[in-house]
Amino acid sequence: MEFVAQTILNGLMTSSFYALIAVGLTLVFGVMHIVNFAHGEFYMVGAYTVWVLYALCNWPFFVAVGVAVVLVGLLGVIAERVIFRPVQGNVISGFIISIGLVFILQVFVVKVWGVGKMKPVPAAFPEILNIWGVSTSWQRFIVVPATILFLWLLWVFLGRSGLGRALRASALDSEAASLQGISINKTAAMAMLIGSAMAGAAGALMAPIMSVHPYMGHSVIWTAFVVVIVGGAGNIKGTVLAALLFGFLHTVITTLLDSTIANLVSALFMLIFLAIRPQGLAGYAEK
Amino acid sequence: MLRNNLSKAIGLTVLAIILVALPFALREYYVDVVTMLLINVILVVSFRLITTIGAWSLAHIPMMGAGAYATALMTGALGWPFWLTLPLAGLAAALIGLAMSYPLVRTKGFAFFVASFAAGDAMRLCWMRFKVPFGGHRGLTNIPFPEAIPIPGLRTIDFSDAIPYYFLALVVTVLCLLIMYRLDKSRIGDTLKAINSQDSLAMSVGINITQYKILAFVIGSFFAGIAGVLLAHRLWAVEPQQFGFGTTVYLLVWVVFGGTHTFAGPIIGVTVLTVLGELLDPFVEWVPMIYGAILILTLLFLPDGLEGLPRRLAWLGKVKISFEMRPGEIRQPVGLPGELREPSS
Amino acid sequence: MGILELSGLVKNFGSLVAVNNFDLSIDEGEMRGLIGPNGSGKTTVFNLITGFIRPTRGKVMWQGHDITNQSPDAIAKKGIARTFQLTTLFKDMTALQNLVIASHLHTETGLFQQFSRTARARKKKREIEERALCLLETMGIADVKDEIAGELPHGHQRALGIAIVLATEPRLLLLDEPVSGMNLTETRDTMDRIKMLRDRGITILLVEHDMRAVMHTCEKITAMNFGEKIAEGTPEEISGHEEVIEAYLGGRLDLCLTAS
Secondary structure (H helix, E strand, O other): OOOHHHHHHHHHHHHHHHHHHHHHHHHHHHHHHHOOOOHHHHHHHHHHHHHHHHHHOOOOHHHHHHHHHHHHHHHHHHHHHHHHHHHHHHHHHHHHHHHHHHHHHHHHHHHHHHOOOEOOOOOOOOOEEEEEEEEEEEEHHHHHHHHHHHHHHHHHHHHHHHHHHHHHHHHHHHHHHHHOOHHHHHHHHHHHHHHHHHHHHHHHHOOOOOOOOOOOHHHHHHHHHHHHHOOOOOHHHHHHHHHHHHHHHHHHHHHOOOOHHHHHHHHHHHHHHHOOOOOOOOOOOOO | OHHHHHHHHHHHHHHHHHHHHHHHHHHHHHHHHHHHHHHHHHHHHHHHHHHHOOOOOOOHHHHHHHHHHHHHHHHOOOOEEEEHHHHHHHHHHHHHHHHHHHOOOOOOOOHHHHHHHHHHHHHHHHHHHHHHHHHHHHHHOOOOOOOEEEOOOOOOEOOOOHHHHHHHHHHHHHHHHHHHHHHHHHHHHHHHHHHHHOOHHHOOOOOHHHHHHHHHHHHHHHHHEEEEEEEEHHHOOOOOHOOOOHHHHHHHHHHHOOOOOOOOOHHHHHHHHHHHHHHHHHHHHHHHHHHHHHHHHHHHOOOHHHHHHHHHHHHOOOOOOOOOOOOOOOOOOOOOOOOOOOOOO | OEEEEEEEEEEEEEOOOEEEEEEEEOOOOOOOEEOOOOOOHHHHHHHOOOOOOOOEEEEEEOEEEOOOOOOHHHHHHHOOOEEOOOOOOOOOHHHHHHHHHHHHOOOOOHHHHHHHHHHHHHHHHHHHHOOOHHHHOOOOOOOHHOEEHHOOOOHHHHHHHHHHHHOOOOOOEEEEEOOOOOOOOHHHHHHHHHHHHHHHHEEEEEEEEOHHHHHHHOEEEEEOOOOOEEEEHHHHHHHOHEEEEEEHOOOOOOOOOOOO
């Protein structure tokens, strides 16, 4: 029984983590029809920001997180303007050009702070949380309420605000939206701002738990892609569902076997899933 | 027409002479560099073959790995001779490609990217995870070099040396290029390009698109496997890290930089960048960043890659180039790499 | 039983009903017109017949066999060919190459032969090219055989589009607005060619907006609106049919059946 509770807890935390990263990615894809491979590096920049500000400069944890979120969001906006806008609409070029960005960010970080030993970030909340009879640290758990908060804010924004509706319209049909006066460039910038900020948030929150190093983005990005694809690229609800699915799948298999096999199973699962239902969970047809 | 053919023949002869004389003029280290270049040429041209159908396969490097691991296991555990394992390992890669193509062929665009990566990486994870038979993280070592060929009257050709291996790679590369070139110019090649151009029209004249996609993928994987075999028997070892995404990125940069619309484009791209890589050797930590910049700059300013350069320069009015279309030559759609056209229905 | 039978065809796109309970029966050798205002579902019917779209309900029967959910290339193999509304060609190939590709169904050679240089392969290749040239001559555009299709003048592109379709040697030809945008002379030439095809025994289903083209050439006409059949009959019957008139103009149709 305790084992089940622990697994559920772990699964929840993993799923939240996946969701936070994948939803940002799917939002960007839904609006811009471009896949930002550097999303993983944005996650990394968020983690490094917290390391520098919180671990090195001793700023309060949440302030550091806040700065990370804003910083990475802005980074996303700049990326949109400089490298994504010229290749608007071309999925493959957008993907490849973002790979270029990956390398630039990675080398930059390596040059400034070096590679090698992981940067340790002390836990901001070392207290133990007891829930359902099992325990974990608040530091690990915090990603769950944070993700819920972000998703709720996103839901409110997309549903209720004028800007949010413009974003949704743009995602559905960019031509029609632009005919209605919605600026494609503006919605693209907004999507990148929000999506990248979410990646930065994920990195910032996970910095004390994960190993912080220049290549940490690589390990999360492919899982994020798989979640986005299975969820239905561009569909937020589907992505959240897929995040839960893969979060629990990965947790269970890692607990029973090991993480390499978990990655293997996730990959195979995705392939089989795509063979049966290429549109993903949400039925969003690939545009 | 005749003058064109003559200049082509002269050009090829000169190239042949250079290729044959080269290893004797270089230090051994550089002979190996050129050998690697030849292997990479097979890699990029086979990758480009798959792109003629609009697919950018991120499983291509793992396919090279499949060939490498296959030959390592066949010559190692099974003790078969290299001359047998060369085609067989290629075949193994082709079969794996066939198996992969079933889920892959139903995906498009971004989903195809991720799915092809996942398929390739799943294979790589297997190599990493299972010490038996793949050697796990360490991989497989002690891969034998190809059996020596004794030439009666002269000496024995020993393939553990750089120069003989270079010629082996050269012969294999030329053969592979010949086959792929003929394929590209044949009706199969035309059909692939037609599918990429207008797939609904292709379907309505009775072309089974799925079959052709699978064909392109399988053939491309076969040659990637061949490249892997050549790699394995020169390095005498294989390990999973060699076939990860980092290598795939190099492949993408070579191909994007050189261009995919012509047969020669990727070859030019990989050659130029390999030379560049050697020149930049003292700055090796900066190389990924430079490659990243090249990728971005190419896509922004020279979307067809190097092969599009004459056209661009002519357009800028700086160089006057006569760009004739000869009947029978198919010009592939000019545009950003992989402009996938969705069925118009 | 006609050679082509559509029964109870329904196609919904989400909540949009594009085709509603559509029946159609075409006899062999017939030349049938399918008319209707824009958005009435004509092209959707085409797509349903040729396998580009799956129907929500209903059946498509061809020569007595159910072809409802088959893929477009399988249907092409069975002898149904179609044109597309916007001229669809392999734009970067020459006219001749377009037809070589289009001859795919009738030029099956093995994988090996397709790229070998044996005498037999070369002979095959010549045969294919001769056949392609013949088709170009039939459509009167043999002189542009080595021109890039995308650069041909519009009329030539249309002709090439029809030649491509003919290369498949269809028994049923679905023409999607073949004369739209053409002037009087071009329209007459094209319709004459189409009639020639019918005389050769090809069954033809013609979707067209231009009433004159349809009225002059088709023996029977089916009229659609809002995804449903609203009338079916001879050109005279259709031109006098109230609902058809309303659907198009909301008034009397001046069809000038006798004018040129």
